[in-house]
Structures are given as C-alpha cells and as structure tokens.
Amino acid sequence: MTRPDEERGGDRRRDPGAALRVVELSTGVAAKVCGRLLAGLGHEVILCEPPGGDPLRTQRPLDEHGVGFAFSSLDADKRSVVADLDTADGRTTLARLLDRADLLLTDLGPARARATGLTAPRIRDIWPGLVTVGITAAGLDDPRSDHPGDSLLAECFGGLASMIGEPDRSPLSLGGEQTAHAAAFAGFFGAMLALRRRARAGQGDVVDVALCDVAAYIDWKSDIETTVAATAPTRTGATAGPWRIVRASDGWVGFVFQHEQWGLLAELVSGSAPASPPDPERWWPVIERWAARLPKRTIYERAQSLGLAVGFSADLGDLRGDPQYGSRGFFREPRQGGTTVAPVGPPARAAGLPWRSGPPPALGDGGPSAARAWEHTGRRVPAPAGASGTARYGSGAPHPVAPLAGVTVLDLGTITAGAATGRLLADYGATVIKVESAGHPDPFRQWPVAGQPPATHGLDVSPMFESNNAGKLGVVLELKTEAGREALHRLAARADVVIENFTVGVTRRLGADFETLRAVNPGLVYLSLSSQGQDGPEAGRRSYGSTLDLLSGLASVTGYPGGGPMWSSAEVNYPDQAASLFGASLVAYCLERGVRGVHLDVSQRELISWTLADRIAEHAVTGVLPAPTGNRRPGGTPHDVYPCADEDRWVAVACRRRAEREALACLVAPAELTGRSDEWWWEHEARVDELIGAWTRARSRAECVRALTEAGVANAPVLSAAERRHEPRFRERRVYLGDRGSRRKGFPFTMRGFAPPDPAPAPALGQDQETVLADPGFCGRKETV
Template identity: 50%
Template sequence: MSGQRTFRVVEVTESVAGAACGRLFVALGHDVLLCEPPTGTPLRAREFTFAALGAGKRSAVLHPEQLAADETSPLATADVLITDLTPAAAAAEGLDLEELRQRFPRLVMVSLTAFGLTGEYAESVGDSLLAEAYGGLATMVGEPDRRPLSLGGEQSAHSAAFVGLYGAMLALRNRDRTGCGDVVEVALSDVAAYMDWKSDVLHDLGGGVPKRAGSSQGGWRVVRAKDGWVGVIFSAHQWPAVVELFGDPRLSAPGLDDVEQRARRSEEWWAVIAEAAASREAVELYTEAQRLGLPFGHAADAERLMTDEQLRTRGFVLPPGMRRRDTPVVGPPWTVPGAPSSTVAAPRSGDDDGSFTAGPRPAAARTPRASAAGQHRDAAPLDGLVVLDFGTITAGAATSRLLADYGATVIKIESQGRPDPFRAWVMPGSADKAAGAQAPASPMFASNNAGKRGLSLDLKTEHGRAVAHRLIRRADVLVENFRVGVTARMGIDYATAHRLNPDLVYLSLSSQGVFGPEASYGSFGSTLDLLSGLAAVTGYPGERPMWSGGDVNYPDQVVSFVGAALVADAVTSGRRGIHLDVSQREAVAWTLADQLGEYVWTGRMPAPDGNRRPGATPHDTYPTAEPDSWLAIACTSAGHRRALAEVITALPGHEPEDWWLNHQDTVDSTISEWTARHSRDKAVAKLRRAGVPAVPVNTAADRARDPRYRERRAALRVPEWLKGFPMILHGHTPPDPAPAPALGDNAEHLDDHALDALLGGVDRPSSLH
C-alpha cells in the first residue's frame, strides 16, 4: 500500500448526512477534523448516533470566523470541506461556498442538504422523511391503502453520505489534473428520487402512477414464522422448490404448476404458505430455502444481527470484548486492505487544536490558460479509467453506470447464453414471459447501462476466457456482483485477475461478502431489506416488517453508491491491486449502527414506529383532499410547533414541549382532520409560509411535471426517460449518456486493433501506472 494518499477533511455539520459522510472518510483512513461550536454539535445529544458517526474523528472548537480566515484556518491545508448548511445559514456563518472557493481554490467542498442549494426549498431544513416524501420514494413504501412511510434509520441521509464521498473523490481526482477544487452538491431529495427510478420508467411507459405495494400482498410477501417473520421471495420457475420447501400437498393441487392459474388462485395458496410458515422457525426456514436456491430472507432484528454468525465471522459485528459505549458496535460494510480499525472512539469536544500535520501544505492552484479554462473546468474526472463490467441487474450494473457517467470507459461483458437478466425484464402489462435474446431490451435495462460499451463473451470457453484475460491486463477496475464462486468457475476471480494485472482494483458486490458461512447464499433487494435489519425498523407500529419492495429494491440502489465511492477512493487515493469486498447486507445494516448501539447498551429493541422519530414531533405523513394524496410534516423545534399551531388552530399554542410528545396520537389526528379538508399543494404552501417544515409526498407523475428534476438532471430524456445523476458537480457537467449497448455477437476474433478500439484507444497497461 505504499504511496497511498491520506486526505485531510474538515467537517462542519449538524445532520446525520454530514456526519455519516465524514465517518466514511475516517473508515477509509482519511483524517477528519470535526469543527464544533462551544456547545458541541447537536448530534452529541443523540449519544449512540454520535458514537456511530463521530468515531475516529478529531474535534476542535472553532468559531466560523476562524474557519473563514485565510492563513490560520484548517481549510488552508485541508483537501475537503463537508458542510450541511443551507445557503443563508452558510453566509451568516461566513462560510459561503463561492467565497470559500475564491479563498481556497484547491479545496473540494461537499454540500449535503435536504433540497439543494437553489430553488424554492433551498433554505428549508429537512430530514430523511421530508427528503423521501419530496423525492417521491415515500410514495412507494407502505401498504397501498395506508399512509406512505419513510424507510427506517435515516436512509436518504446515509445514501447521500455515500454520494458525497463519491463526489468528493471525483473532485479530488479532477483537482490533480486541473489544480482547482470544486463544489459537490448533494440534495437528499434528489438522491431519494434517483433511487426510485423504476417508477419513472413505468410512468413514462404509460403504466400509470406506481404506488406502494406493501409486504402483506402481491407476488412476494412477508409472512409470520414461529418466532419471527420471513420474506417469501421467488421467481415463477422456482415454484417446485417452494412446494418442496413447505411440503404441504395443497400446494401441489392441480393447476397450481401453471403460472396463469397460480396468479388467479393466489390467495388460496398464500393461505397455505402462511399456515405452513407459522409452524417453522424463521432462520430454519430461511436456511432451508437458500439450500433449495430460493432467495428468501428472515427479518433480522437487532438481537439477531448482533449474534449473526455471518456478520460476526466477517468482523462486521464486533465481539462483546471489543465493544465500548463510545465506539460503534459494527464496522464499515466493506473489507478494504489498509483501512483502519472500527473500534476507535468518538472524540470529546475540543480535544484537538484543529491543525493538520500529516503531509505538506497543498500547492497553490495552477491557473489554466484562458483559452483552455473551460476545458480544464469541465474535465471528466474518470477520463482514461477502463472498467470491466461483469455486473448484472442493479447493484453491479448501476455501480459501473455511475463510473461511466463521470468519464470512465466501461465495457459491459455478457454472453449470448446468459445476458444481463434486466434485458428481458417483464414489464407490467406485457406478456408474462421473458423476451428472447434478440428481442428489444427491456426499458429497465437502459437506466443501469447507458453510456457503456458492450462485448459478448462466452466465459465457459477457452477463447472467451483468453479474451477476458487480455482485457483484464489492460483494465484499471473490474466490477462484479455474481454469487460467490461463479467468478472462479469463469476464470475471472480476484486471484486470477491479480496475477494478470497486479494493479487492478477488483470490486466484489456480493450478497453477504466473499467469505463467511452464508457467503454462497443468493438474494434479491427485498431479501436484503430483511436480512440487513432495515425491514424490522420500517413499518406501521406493532405490525409486520416492511420492505422497500421489488419496485424499489432500495438495497440495490444504495450499494451502487457504495461501490462507486470505493472505486473512486481507490483510484484517487492510490490503493492499487486491492480486492474491495462489499457485503450488500452489511451496507444497509451499517445505516442502522446507532440503533444497534442503543440496543447493545440499553436493551431497547428498535421496532417500526411509522414515521415518528426521536426528538421530532409531529413527524409523519398526512392525507389531503385529493384521493391518495399526502403531505409530510417534520417539526424538530418549539418554533416549528408554534408555527403549526398558528395554522391549525385546533392545536394548542402554549403547551409545554413534553405535552406534544405525550399526545402524539391526538396531535396527528388533529393534523389529519385539517389536511384532509385542503388540497395538498395549497396546504403545503400555507404551512410553509408560516414556517412549518412541510412538503408534498410526490409521485412519479409529480416528478414528471416538475422541471426541477430535469434542471438538476436527476432525470433525463434522451429521448426516452432515463435515470440521471444523483449529484451536481459545479465544475463538471456530464454529457447525456449514449444508449445502452446491444447484445452483440460473441467475440470470436478480437485482434489488437479491435481491442484498442474497445478500450477507447488506451495504449498502456493501466492508467493507474
């Protein structure tokens, strides 16, 4: 790991998103200085959140004017600033980003706010509920006839943190070329909208307005087991395995082996499955299902996560002897050679003088020639990077799409016999059969594969493996999300790839990591909702766990941010020749680190609580006058509640703070009565004018009408609808991506000239050399 760079990061944050982003830098070995006011960051009031997200940072008490100063400020020697201030708040603190950009031209600034730095919501402070409501993700979570839900555990905040890390590494890589820093603008609501891209595809195809499907109905369901809950998840061709698993002769009734009859009689056989599952233990049922190749998952709660053998074997869950109340109880969701220990504590306030001593002071910014300034400022950060994409569906394919978006040459490698399953994805309203290899690709395929080059190789043949090995020798990065063991059979495993190219960055995005007793298990996104613990903290109070559902598959989306960020960190920091082992399950479980810490130290079991969150009330979604139309309110201060009482006069205006906490049901009922008499947008406008944090719960149809998402390029039309970009780099505007590659003929002959053309003219073994 010689030559690896450590970046110096200043964090000025109050939110989970900002703190989580800083924590990710620490987990990769970078030096993070948390700058706090004399009273400390507000997250210190949330003991276990601060222990999880403050770990490994240094703390300095610095006034804003000290940060804004040129010579004495830690920003003068920092590489990155992370901030979550709105534009007005930043200006009031003397931390206006454009002014800082002039003073510290090499500084990369990462802004993490709920709604971005421009637009009518720019000054609105919000949390994951408001971001997921405004972004439209909440519309997809929950039961179809009940209120929309935010995902448990501040998911938009954590997802935005991964995006912030990715953006920072892109900007740092560009700085090496241009001498200039950049502003990375991440809006939590944009990230939420980006993750709900499937709804946009369906709506654009005339499929109506997608809504939440729930976990108690539909083709996949969460059913009660003897001691918990299990997700029954399977593809149509796996019905015989389902029959074998449950062993009830009623599932072999005449006609149920036919897909169409089975669909018409779904309630008949679902009742049988529910009865059979109720007599089985959840983990036993999950284990037996996996043995049969069924991607079931059990709904892991905090107790099960902290004792899970797979998570303990991988070191994600720390053993009891290594746990301290002021440290995280789980590690980062990856195995990265050279990364620091997970047992470091969160800092005491002001325990550091605020200086950076590691490494030399950054050199002064180079000023590009005037004639070439535009070219320098808009350089693609990953230009020259060659990525071999063996990814499929979303987790792997979306990771490499993110790399392609920012300049990498990405070669998607498939075979005629086993193309990416998303090519043949059955769309609602289409025939219930997969498309053939020569049929037009499903519209779902385009969003995860636009901007890539395509190559068809049969890796079961000696010739196909030989071509793959030639590509590996010339590539910088390889991305794969196969089930563990598949790459070895195909001759593209890490050991083989490392022997062929010792500098290759090899990214594995497997379900549960590349080692451990459950490493060979398979999963869908809904499986990971359950196994990660996310479903156990999402849902209506006292009811079954709730997943993000097959129409969202949130775990797949967030894992793509993790994968892209790790690749960008590796190529920017100089981590050569490494195997980045990411567990998709752990990536989601990491977002619940504070709740797991609270369980370990207090015994409190995290459980679904609707949209309510500690320290905020009212905090929920409420019905409005239009059918199935909702708005979200998130009051986090006494001022918010006073403003709410001025609008909804049936609420008390002068009750003490604990009254609101002790009467949440009454408050929510009163708000619902008021909102139900008003149209959504008029109610939101009235609440916002009074100073109440409120947003509409948007749908895919709302996003299609709102120019914001096209202006910010979270959605594209090229000319069909296409997933856009999860952030804005102020110094680089990525072009609209080229169409996704067609599935071509197998590469029977790929000479050196054709290989050079495929690699985009790269004529050196690796651009990392």
C-alpha cells in the first residue's frame, strides 16, 4: 500500500466548514457507531466492504428487503465501496481513498492489520497527516483484538458485568451493545482531539480505543470503593439494595431516592409522612402491594410531583407513544421510498448542527467514483496554526501541547454527567473552572463511600468527587445574588464553553441560561446535559442514572430471559457515564469544526434510547416487542457466561465465526458438536449452553481461559473490581490512576501523539477564587474560530 513519496504526508487541514472525509473499515458495532455519528452530522463517510458485503447486511433480524436492522441503523447515510483487501487492486482502491481522507475508522486486529499493511506505524509512515481511530476489543496491538469487538466480553473483562444482574444469578451484559456505543463516543472524542492537534502541528495521530478499557472506565466507582473499603462491591440487582424495581399493575417501576427522602416515599404510598423514619425492610412489602394496584405511569407521575426521581420501565412500544418523545420529534418514519431508514433522530439537538436520517448504502453505491472524486481534489497544506494557552498539569515531565490548550470551560456540572464531562475536557488541556455555591456545593463532595467516614464540609472530599473534578480550578459564586451573577457573566465573556446538568429551569432562574450568557458572549458553546431535554411536557422531571435506565427503554432489554427489567444500578449509573463521554465529544466537535454560539441540548434519556436504534427499527417495522435475552445477542452463538469450578467464578464465550464454533466444539464436546451447521448452533442454543456449562464447571476459571484462548475461541473471565486492579493493562493504559492508597479514574483511550499528564487534585471549595476572579486576563486568549 505504499504510495509515491511525493504523494505522502502533509497537513490535511481543510476549511473548517468543509465536510470531513472519513474512510471506515468496520465489522463490529463500535466503529460503525462512530462513523454513523459523523455521517449523521453531514460528513462524507465511505464504508469499505469486502466482496459480498458487510456481514451486518444480512445479520438477522432482517427487514422485508433482506437487510439487517442493525446495518440500516448503524450504516445510514454512508457510501459503500467494495475493496477486497486481500488483493492488490483492493488495497490500491483503499490507498487512493486514504490519500485524500481526513480520518480512518478501523476495527482491524493486529494480525489482520499486518496482513493488509494497515498497522499504526505503517499508516503514520505512508499517511502522516491522517488521523486514525482504532476501536478494537483490547487495543490495536493486543492479540485479543483479532476477535471482533464484543460488548459482553468487554464488560466481563472490564469488570462491568460483575455489577449487573441479581447477586445470586449469573452476571449480565447491558442490553444492546452499550459498551460498543460508549467506545464509539470515546472514539469520536479522540478523533476531534486529534484533528485539533493536526490543525496546529500538521501531523496526524492514532487514537487507540479498547472496549474493555471503556467498560472498566464506566465502572470507575467500583474501583474507588474497592480501594477505600478493601472489598469489591458486587451486583445488587433489582430486588435488593436501597433502590428496587417492583411490579405495577401493567409493568414495572423503579423506586429511586435518597435516604433522607424515605418520608416522601412513605407519603407517596400511604398519603402522609410518618412521625419517624420508616424501617426500609418493613416498608418494601408495603410499597410492593401498593404499586401492584396502580399503572406504572400513574406511580411515576405521582412520585415526580413529590420530587422523587422514580421512573417506570418503558418498553420500546411505550417509547413510540411517549408524549415527551413525540413533542421533541425523536422518532422518524422507518420506511422511506421502499427502504428501511434509521428510525430515530439525532442523539442531541442543536440549532446549527445538521443531522441526516437517511437509508444505508447499496453495496458498492460509491463505486470507483468516490475514490476518483477525492483523488482529483487539490491537496491543501497550510502552515500549522500556532497553539495558545497552557494546560493545568500536576507534576511530571513536560508534555506536548494539549489538544484543548487555550480553551476555557465554565463547569456548572454536578454529581457525574456534568462534572465528568468537565473532567474529560480538563484531561486534554482545557482550563476548566468549576463553579459552586458555598451553601449548596456539588453533592459529590460529601458522597458516602463504603469503608470511609463521611467527608467534612469544606475540608476532605469524597473520592467520588475527586475522580470527576481532578485537574479543575474551583470558585464559589452565589448565583442567587446579583453580585454572583455579574461575576459569572464576566467569566462567561472570556470563556469558550459552559457545561450544566441542572434540572430544566434552574439556570434561567439563576441567570446562567444559554440566552442570557449568549448575550454577553455570542460565541459560547453551551452544553446542557438534562434528564429529558430542554423542552417537552416532561422536561423538568428529576432523575438519576438508574431512572434513565428505565425511562430510556434500556432496562426493558436488559435482564434474564423471561424475567423483568434490569438496571445498571446506583453503583454504576451507566447513562451518566455514557452522557459524559458523548457530551465531551460533542463539545470537542464544535470546537474543532468552528461551531460557535450553539446550545447543545443533550437529553440523557434520548441518548440511551438512541443506542437501541436497531431494536426500535425492528419493533417499528415488524411489531415485535424486544424483551430481555440475557447475554445472547444477534450475530453470535454461543454468547453467554458460564460457571467455573471456583466459587462464583465465571467465564464468557462469544463466537461470531464458524471457525471459532468448530474450535469450541473440538474442545468441549467433539462427538456432539463437531461439523454442525451455523443454523444448528442457533436452533440448539440451550443444548450448546448445557454442554459448555458442563465443561466449564469441571475446570477452574484460569484453566477455562487458557484452554479457550489456545483453541482460538473468543472469551474473557468475568472480573470483579478487586481482580481488575491486578490486571497490568489497566495500569499501563492508565484507565485508573494512583496506587493502593489513592485511586481515581484515568482515561478512556490512548493517543500516540499525546499522553495526558496526571491531573492536579480536585479543588477545595473556592480554592482558586482570588486567582480566577481578580485577574481579568486569567482565562487567557480565548479560542478563535
């Protein structure tokens, strides 16, 4: 794939208003979702398919035209070029595309990358100005990435699966392909960071996203608790723990509340607040009997009116008739012109950001013309732009200019979604100013952690707060006062970005809403991470991540076969983690593309529903209502976790290729399984699971993993947070930072050209008040378009 020397390299920095040129080499979900985001935003994404087409084209379930719902959802608005990378002609076709591309999305494992000449060093040698985003199972250089990226395996090895499900049953993967989507958001973020660095330095970069790292990053709270309490938390399921899912007359409701709200919950159920705090164990049967008599939405409405963040489990049928979704136009007609198109709108709303919801490409519809069109476009090689500003680093050696150096962020975020978004921007060089009230600081400052005494107000902080706020500056502004609002407006006039995740309506009352701040700074990028969006009949509702598990439809497709819905639980709160990755990526996109004066309205509920687009399409076209399927997924069989001889030890197996099934057959039951067709494996999943379970129960988990790996079968141990901390890769790739005495979350991916320094400690309340407010030039030179 070597190109002539005169065609190599150069800065590909293009007009910020021009569409990016993206080449996608994907077989798995994660890279496809990343490409879908770029295609939806109006960029030119060319999907390079093998002869015969992408396997997802014909992966069941299929629409009436024989196209898989997953393909029509994940590959909408892309173009298709057929390129057989095992031939010289195919590699030449790809090389011509890459000669003029801005971005390569790939999920090739190391063996396939070597065979096709697409290793990271080779790409950087031939196309030094190209930005490459690799989204694989375990990293671009890890042999485990020779197997397709799989959310179940990632969640098992990353420790997330050990937190999902009932404590006395098998670990679960979240419904759909959640870690793949979260990895796509991370890849999108990394792509924008790398493009910003290219614009300044004239060089491309390689962003390396591993699904198992992303799963571990999502489960950061378990790692903190393991460090503090010296014991790993485990799954609490839906029937134990402080929050529970109970039956309503027509479905399920999740009771989500804080300890001090037990009186409100008792008032909801009995009509009056008790004289003394109720005993939870005595009250749960009372709550269950009361809820069983009422419709789920009635319970939800009554609870929300009292200020309780209760949510009902919405199935995909509920969502399509939901008044909030209807008012915001979230759904699209699934059929257009005889084809099935993406059934949902954008994952976020913003005036000025386009979004396409068209059909997927026909095989080869881009044809040779796509490569020729790009080839005849003149190469643009402007001088690299100068970098401005410095990042707030902790200790350590000098680092290259950070991608977000010179960007100033006002972080009004709290708890996880907003605060974690600010942390991500700070990690990559932005100056992030955390704004709090002295009377009502971020509740995470004193968030309890098992095994640790409560934090002291204004002094010690919870390690939960530390993880989400490291590397920031801290100021106190009382926004209920005129002086506080004036100070905020002065900061906003010099800032580039504002982040908030308040309940809708709060920022307007505080004079911190988009319209008010845009009046003092028309170029602001303003990110709102709300529960259900900035408008609509339910915009002001309260929620936690577990509420959104339910309301988004995710819980309805997570769980054991034949059972009720399952959430990610208070210990994980998956929607918060996904929203922070997506929020940071969307901010970075606007900064990289020169989009200013924009209000980014991210409904966390809609974002998680968006990850279920293929299931929504299936329901809209066929009427089939998806239900929990345990760990089984389309496109892979067997695909589940199996008990080992060790107590409470499990191993996951996920076969997506015939060769893997044959290898597994020879290992566990050659007489019964060898030589069976793919269809036989699908039709006899229960029997296959029985045979595999018998084999795994006779061996330790370590023996199972060793034998499966040597046979070439995709597998992963189900690790707890305590076991995960002993895996060298998570330390080496800096998914977590610190040692046994101090622990905080690290970074969700690596970049070959930039390694974030360990961030400075989270600020004490108002720590940087004088520095930030007294110096009119503190925020530095504002970003220029």
